[in-house]
Amino acid sequence: MNNQENLSGAALADLLDEQNVVAVVRYKGAIQWCLSDRDNWVLDWNKWWGAFAAAGHQVPALSAAVAQRSGIAIVNEESTEAFLNAKEVIPLDAGLLRQVLLEYFPNAQSWWDVSFLFPVAFVDFDAKRFAGFYQDGPRLEQYVPDGWLGEFADFANTYPEEIFPAADKFWIVDGRDLLHELNERGRDLESGNAAGEV
Numbered sequence: 001m002n003n004q005e006n007l008s009g010a011a012l013a014d015l016l017d018e019q020n021v022v023a024v025v026r027y028k029g030a031i032q033w034c035l036s037d038r039d040n041w042v043l044d045w046n047k048w049w050g051a052f053a054a055a056g057h058q059v060p061a062l063s064a065a066v067a068q069r070s071g072i073a074i075v076n077e078e079s080t081e082a083f084l085n086a087k088e089v090i091p092l093d094a095g096l097l098r099q100v101l102l103e104y105f106p107n108a109q110s111w112w113d114v115s116f117l118f119p120v121a122f123v124d125f126d127a128k129r130f131a132g133f134y135q136d137g138p139r140l141e142q143y144v145p146d147g148w149l150g151e152f153a154d155f156a157n158t159y160p161e162e163i164f165p166a167a168d169k170f171w172i173v174d175g176r177d178l179l180h181e182l183n184e185r186g187r188d189l190e191s192g193n194a195a196g197e198v
Contacts, residue, residue: 031168033092076145110186
């Protein structure tokens with residue numbers, strides 16, 4: 001039994017906390033969904049460790065930290081398969097994410113109620129491009145391998161169809177964009193709260 005077979009909706013919700021996050025990976029033209037510790041989506045740990053040290057922080061030996069990521073200090077086009085097959089990276093099925101979203105959706109007042117399901121990063125190994133989109137935590141997009149583009153971008157809504165097809169977005173259900181609907185609910189809620197405060 002692999003890691004994916006062990007996940008049910010409830011178990012997935014338990015795994016998705018502030019440390020374990022979802023990311024989208026584009027590799028060999030295919031979209032994959034993955035779950036891992038947030039720090040594993042910092043692709044270049046050499047740069048990350050260097051930034052901490054330059055800021056005057058005490059940092060443990062990089063070799064000890066790298067051992068926790070299957071010995072991979074830099075996740076790039078040369079280490080892609082080793083990273084994606086590492087025990088620390090759990091492949092997710094978009095259908096499972098959709099199922100959990102549909103369970104939570106009727107009672108969700110906004111995106112915030114289901115934010116744990118949505119990806120914080122889009123890692124495009126084909127184009128050597130990394131996009132982060134999250135509300136807190138390390139600036140993932142700042143620590144990308146040499147030759148890569150790192151950006152903070154709303155990839156769920158702005159990446160073109162040929163890069164991130166709608167068919168691969170678990171929140172698109174029968175032509176409905178549930179992410180958009182959740183964002184609208186949140187705006188309506190904010191507008192109602194703002195009107196009530198006057």
